[in-house]
Amino acid sequence: GENVEQHPSTLSVQEGDSAVIKCTYSDSASNYFPWYKQELGKGPQLIIDIRSNVGEKKDQRIAVTLNKTAKHFSLHITETQPEDSAVYFCAASITAAGNKLTFGGGTRVLVKP
Amino acid sequence: DAGITQSPRHKVTETGTPVTLRCHQTENHRYMYWYRQDPGHGLRLIHYSYGVKDTDKGEVSDGYSVSRSKTEDFLLTLESATSSQTSVYFCAIRTGEGGSPLHFGNGTRLTVT
Numbered sequence: 249g250e251n252v253e254q255h256p257s258t259l260s261v262q263e264g265d266s267a268v269i270k271c272t273y274s275d276s277a278s279n280y281f282p283w284y285k286q287e288l289g290k291g292p293q294l295i296i297d298i299r300s301n302v303g304e305k306k307d308q309r310i311a312v313t314l315n316k317t318a319k320h321f322s323l324h325i326t327e328t329q330p331e332d333s334a335v336y337f338c339a340a341s342i343t344a345a346g347n348k349l350t351f352g353g354g355t356r357v358l359v360k361p
Numbered sequence: 362d363a364g365i366t367q368s369p370r371h372k373v374t375e376t377g378t379p380v381t382l383r384c385h386q387t388e389n390h391r392y393m394y395w396y397r398q399d400p401g402h403g404l405r406l407i408h409y410s411y412g413v414k415d416t417d418k419g420e421v422s423d424g425y426s427v428s429r430s431k432t433e434d435f436l437l438t439l440e441s442a443t444s445s446q447t448s449v450y451f452c453a454i455r456t457g458e459g460g461s462p463l464h465f466g467n468g469t470r471l472t473v474t
Binding site for chain 1: 365392394396401402403404405406409419420451453455461462463464465466467468
């Protein structure tokens with residue numbers, strides 16, 4: 249089955265700096281890659297997603313890049329703010345197989361004021 | 362939370378007792394999922410459902426069973442709880458077809474003593 253690895257496990261950045269989280273996946277058939285943000289005591293919330301026919305997607309301060317050949321994808325957060333502090337998860341799935349998401353282990357991001 | 366209610370939110374139970382967790386959705390979506398979240402493991406799929414009485418196993422299904430007798434309810438049962446099943450359990454729904462994102466509830470924290 250699919251295996252998703254996520255790095256780093258923790259990330260501390262100064263407010264205003266950029267944060268980058270990287271994920272690799274094993275199954276070349278995976279074609280859908282969402283990113284989730286989880287705040288304390290809540291369920292994961294989708295922040296951005298990308299499909300395999302797209303190399304990059306942006307939404308305000310958040311961007312995701314996908315390299316299908318290397319089987320890795322990354323989340324970029326620019327101009328970080330204290331409210332960006334949370335745990336972030338990457339995931340991968342094959343949309344034709346019930347969209348069963350396989351998650352990475354998570355990255356705890358701390359934005360220091 | 363995309364109209365998802367999980368109950369109970371917290372539960373403490375003893376080893377060997379049966380436990381049932383409930384996920385209720387208000388929007389009649391076809392796909393529903395149960396995940397467990399443990400430190401360092403991200404979220405792992407236990408079971409999912411693609412319609413009433415239609416269910417399938419995920420990667421960590423041993424020790425769990427599910428039932429879906431109505432579109433809006435997806436039940437997760439631990440027949441005989443063990444300490445290794447201490448975890449936070451999340452229900453999710455898929456709100457569209459194909460590569461649509463999953464939306465998660467706020468979780469049930471289960472402690473097996």
